[in-house]
Amino acid sequence: MPVEFIGMIATQEASEIKRRPGPVVDPDFVRRFARAYEDAGFDRVLIGYSSSRPDGLQVAAYAAAHTDRLGFLVAHRPGFMAPTVAARAFATLDQFSGGRIALHAITGGSDAEQRRDGDYLSKDDRYARTDEYLEILKKAWTSEEPFDHEGRFYRLEDFVSAVRPAQQPRIPIYFGGSSEAAYRVGGKHADVFALWGEPLAETAQQMAAVRAAAAAQGRTTPPRFSVSFRPILGPTEELAWERAHRILHKIRSGYTGEEDFIRDRRGPDGQPQNVGSQRLLAVAAKGERHDRALWTPLAAATGAPGNSTALVGTPETVAQALLDYVDIGVTTLLIRGYDPYDDAIDYGRHLLPLVRAEVERREREQARARQTTPETASETASKTTQPRDETAALGR
Structure with a gap:
């Protein structure tokens, strides 16, 4: 199976080492950023979600209108939009984009972040709601006859949608999480289960847990798997590591670019509530370097609010490190850089061709x-x- 590459776009250029310039929504930058990823040969780009960021569906619609081939993975939190409304919104965008939309279901791992949008459910209840939400969503995309639903969180009667996705039978569902509840719900619904970049052994363990959860739900074909990294490339090993340490120094010297992203994912004690971040910090505590090129200090320095482990080295070294994950069954690689725009171009020139x-x-x-x-x-x-x-x- 060909490997799928996913990047990540935002509405302004910012990262852990780049202060956000200008307006929150910069249309010109979105156009250039999306085109850079398309020209680089990426299959999709992720559009993230938080309570303070621009709406992902509208960002995807704008970027799709200025690209020809690039796909868009839109992060979506179940619970803030009725599932039937979401089904029509995603299907409409899939039609306008020519079948280039996928949904990334993120249930939410921070109580504080959820409450900013008015959601006061517990984590277990959020996952139960996600389970029911995705059931309705998939049925809304595929049912040709009106249907009723009466569940714990949603009740509807005589629903049928006139707008169907361009992709058949439905829009792909990606799913993120590292808790037992995430394995259970994602194992049931996901086409692709997304993990953050841990060492090979830990990644294989998580994949096995998801497969077991999928089998327990009666699935005969388990989800495919995505793993996320922050590659740091250099023309030589020495220069790659020099660049990596410069990035780490900038972060340790004073966080400049993503303060609200960090804040969104910390609990009252200042520590991350979500299991994925806790796992990355645990890996970082075990040591700085793992396997061929995995480097963890950046996760420790930022509190691991998202995919924050790096692969460091020449393009050849990093390509081999990515292939190590392909060897254990990973089919999708989500990569983004600390210099977001320039790194997207460099990945397309130097990294993706080697892996492919x-x-x-x-x-x-x-x-x-x-x-x-x-x-x-x-x-x-x-x-x-x-x-x-x-x-x-x-x-x-």
């Missing part, structure tokens, strides 16, 4: 191996052994 070329080479080898059927192998063996038999007979 190796994946294609492996697929060609596997196709050739499949062509060698047992019958073909038997015939080949017979032809190679026959001359030896005749030589032996002549010798006798």
